[in-house]
Amino acid sequence: MDVLLPRTLEEALEIKAARPEAVPISGGTDLMVELNFDRRRPDLILDISRLAELREWRREDGGLFLGSGVTYSQIVRELREFRPLVEASRTVGSPQIRNRGTVGGNLGTASPAGDALPVLAAYDAEVVLTQAGGRTRSLPWHAFMVGPKKTVIEPSELILGAQWRITRGPGSFSKIGTRNAMVIAVASLCLVIDEDRRAVRVALGSVGPTILRAPEAEGFAARALADAGTWDDPAAPLPAQAFQDFGERVAATARPIDDVRGTAAYRRHACAVLARRALAWAVNDRITKRRGL
Amino acid sequence: MLVRTKVNGEWMTADVWGGASLLYMLREHLGLPGSKNACEQGECGSCSVWLDGELVCACLVLAAQVHEREVRTVEALATDEGLHPVQEAFVESGAVQCGFCTPGLVVAVADLLTRDPSPTEAAVREALSGNLCRCTGYAKILDAVWAAAGRMREGRR
Numbered sequence: 001m002d003v004l005l006p007r008t009l010e011e012a013l014e015i016k017a018a019r020p021e022a023v024p025i026s027g028g029t030d031l032m033v034e035l036n037f038d039r040r041r042p043d044l045i046l047d048i049s050r051l052a053e054l055r056e057w058r059r060e061d062g063g064l065f066l067g068s069g070v071t072y073s074q075i076v077r078e079l080r081e082f083r084p085l086v087e088a089s090r091t092v093g094s095p096q097i098r099n100r101g102t103v104g105g106n107l108g109t110a111s112p113a114g115d116a117l118p119v120l121a122a123y124d125a126e127v128v129l130t131q132a133g134g135r136t137r138s139l140p141w142h143a144f145m146v147g148p149k150k151t152v153i154e155p156s157e158l159i160l161g162a163q164w165r166i167t168r169g170p171g172s173f174s175k176i177g178t179r180n181a182m183v184i185a186v187a188s189l190c191l192v193i194d195e196d197r198r199a200v201r202v203a204l205g206s207v208g209p210t211i212l213r214a215p216e217a218e219g220f221a222a223r224a225l226a227d228a229g230t231w232d233d234p235a236a237p238l239p240a241q242a243f244q245d246f247g248e249r250v251a252a253t254a255r256p257i258d259d260v261r262g263t264a265a266y267r268r269h270a271c272a273v274l275a276r277r278a279l280a281w282a283v284n285d286r287i288t289k290r291r292g293l
Numbered sequence: 294m295l296v297r298t299k300v301n302g303e304w305m306t307a308d309v310w311g312g313a314s315l316l317y318m319l320r321e322h323l324g325l326p327g328s329k330n331a332c333e334q335g336e337c338g339s340c341s342v343w344l345d346g347e348l349v350c351a352c353l354v355l356a357a358q359v360h361e362r363e364v365r366t367v368e369a370l371a372t373d374e375g376l377h378p379v380q381e382a383f384v385e386s387g388a389v390q391c392g393f394c395t396p397g398l399v400v401a402v403a404d405l406l407t408r409d410p411s412p413t414e415a416a417v418r419e420a421l422s423g424n425l426c427r428c429t430g431y432a433k434i435l436d437a438v439w440a441a442a443g444r445m446r447e448g449r450r
Contacts, residue, residue, distance in 0.1 A: 003355065005358075025358070028353045029335055032335075032352065032355060033333070033334045033335070035314070035355075036334065036352060045312075045357070047355065073347075093335065094424075095419070096335065096349050096350045097423060100349050100354070181419070
């Protein structure tokens with residue numbers, strides 16, 4: 001097994017063009033487990049953890065670009081205003097894992113339990129892929145991740161990062177697991193309010209073959225907020241039944257299975273509870289004018 | 294492949310298999326068995342080390358990734374003058390039973406107290422959430438953290 005240690009993105013992409021079978025490693029929190037347990041023996045590993053180009057994030061044209069090599073610790077330290085993203089990042093593994101694990105790793109592995117993924121889905125993020133010769137393409141998150149651990153990345157490509165339009169409004173990420181740390185989500189949910197478009201966006205993790213959005217429930221919540229006059233006056237109360245109905249509609253979107261971490265029925269129930277709570281937090285945050293992005 | 298790394302202040306070279314972890318390199322090539330090998334999947338924290346100053350699980354770092362970089366292990370904590378205050382606090386608080394998790398916990402506590410000399414209990418629990426102990430029930434480990442924090446604030450290293 002060979003390991004190549006490119007110093008620049010250009011060098012890494014040239015290697016990927018010549019040796020598309022090269023398996024990229026950054027934080028190693030997924031790949032090393034497979035190596036340690038002898039589940040995988042790639043001929044060639046490409047260390048992309050030294051590529052400064054992947055470790056940056058920047059604002060551009062009202063959007064945010066988040067490099068694939070940005071670690072969860074870095075997000076918690078540097079991107080505080082993106083509350084749902086920070087909340088999701090804080091639930092990743094442990095401090096040791098957050099110091100290594102990257103957003104690009106979540107995207108590349110494309111597990112439906114990837115903690116950052118429901119947030120990227122709720123942000124309507126695009127995934128940016130690049131290859132040698134400056135050929136770069138952006139795909140909506142749902143066109144990139146097409147199944148459990150399945151993406152449409154080409155062997156010659158690397159994940160450059162994710163990007164999304166920055167919206168104004170509160171949001172949250174919540175996750176169900178057996179304890180607070182070192183836990184793979186049994187179910188997770190990100191809810192984001194887009195004040196300018198008067199929209200509610202909800203994404204679910206670990207309850208389907210890939211991350212799921214709940215468009216019907218999103219439309220219902222936006223209408224409920226309009227009917228109650230809450231968009232104009234955050235203090236105008238939303239009827240209790242609306243929270244209940246919203247939860248049930250979100251749960252109806254889930255496509256969970258029974259597995260070692262939980263049953264489908266439990267997961268569906270968890271989605272309803274998480275959705276209800278997330279909407280209540282958002283409504284309260286609008287009253288206290290907490291900004292969430 | 295040859296990996297050249299600064300380990301505990303000294304440049305060292307190891308000829309490792311490409312798929313080897315940093316943990317394997319430390320234990321089997323460099324004679325540093327302080328970092329323990331247990332879960333090999335980042336769950337237990339007993340192989341916690343610093344890589345360029347950041348706390349990581351050595352089992353989840355590919356040895357080749359530390360080429361020309363700096364690693365600090367639990368072996369660097371004690372000096373000729375004695376134990377590190379965190380190690381002293383673990384001994385005095387009875388925070389060690391079988392001892393297997395201890396090196397990782399000592400490293401994680403030292404990392405926390407260097408960054409945050411007066412942590413809240415919540416911060417301590419979060420900082421140690423990646424380190425499993427199957428003996429103590431953690432109460433004495435928390436005692437040791439408070440004792441170590443006191444010692445370090447007094448300036449005993």
